[in-house]
Amino acid sequence: MxxxxxxxxxxxxxxxxxxxxxxxxxxxxxxxxxxxxxxxxxxxxxxxxxxxxxxxxxxxxxxxxxxxxxxxxxxxxxxRLGPAVGEARRGAFLRWLFYLSNTVHSDLIRVFHPERYGPEETFGLHHRIMAGHVSEQLAILDAAARAEPALFAPPSALALYLGPLLRWAALYPVAADRWLRLGDYRTLQALCRSLEERESTKAAILAEALGDRPFTAPRLPGPLAGSAT
Ligand SMILES: N[C@@H](CCC(=O)N[C@@H](CS)C(=O)NCC(=O)O)C(=O)O
Missing domain, CATH: 3.40.30.10 (Glutaredoxin)
Known part of the structure; x- marks a missing residue:
């Protein structure tokens, strides 16, 4: 198992x-x-x-x-988490999967951790610059998902990665300014909505106390018995 x-x-x-x-x-x-x-x-x-x-x-x-x-x-x-080797659009799938991993996820972690990159007086500037980078990346992804809905739609791994990334961008770090406006990315917003309809999301909501609409209207996770955070 x-x-x-x-x-x-x-x-x-x-x-x-x-x-x-x-x-x-x-x-x-x-x-x-x-x-x-x-x-x-x-x-x-x-x-x-x-x-x-x-x-x-x-x-x-x-x-x-x-x-x-x-x-x-x-x-x-x-x-059907993505096209198999030899299937159409496998290359495009890998391209966006790697982009999510090595660019968007990675830059989002930088938004969350300004203390890793400079002294406290630089935190505000760091946050603004890094959040700006992620905003540009989301606009690129919004256009890509609009151009190839089947590649991005759940159960695609691209959707399963994007939903949580958008959730974290909206929620963390708790003390910083809120910068993400999901409504600016209409295709990604629709993708988040469709993700919320799925049984997989319902199971995750239960397991991790994520609230009713974890991707389109995220709120901080509730207390969980045996919480790991
Ligand atoms: N590149 C890693 C990033 C994973 C990551 O940053 N995980 C965070 C939690 S979301 C973590 O373990 N943080 C604990 C730490 O920094 O010690 C991946 O894609 O899995």
Missing amino acids: LTLHFAPDNASLVLRLALEEARLPYRAVPVDRATRAQKSPAYLALNPVGLIPTLETPDGPIAETGACLLWLCDTYPGA
């Missing part, structure tokens, strides 16, 4: 949605960020980078959200 090492509303949410979409049995093991369990020797043995998520598979542990998504997509082609 697959094992997902997760913390509520962390990047592991993307994989939970994919596992639910594929209707795969999996065990979800909380990683307690309050005690920095992601840096514990036991966790580092699975994922030396010390970040959440890690997915334990019959092929061994995998990390990096995009890599795990691609592994799920290729290992369970019946789930």
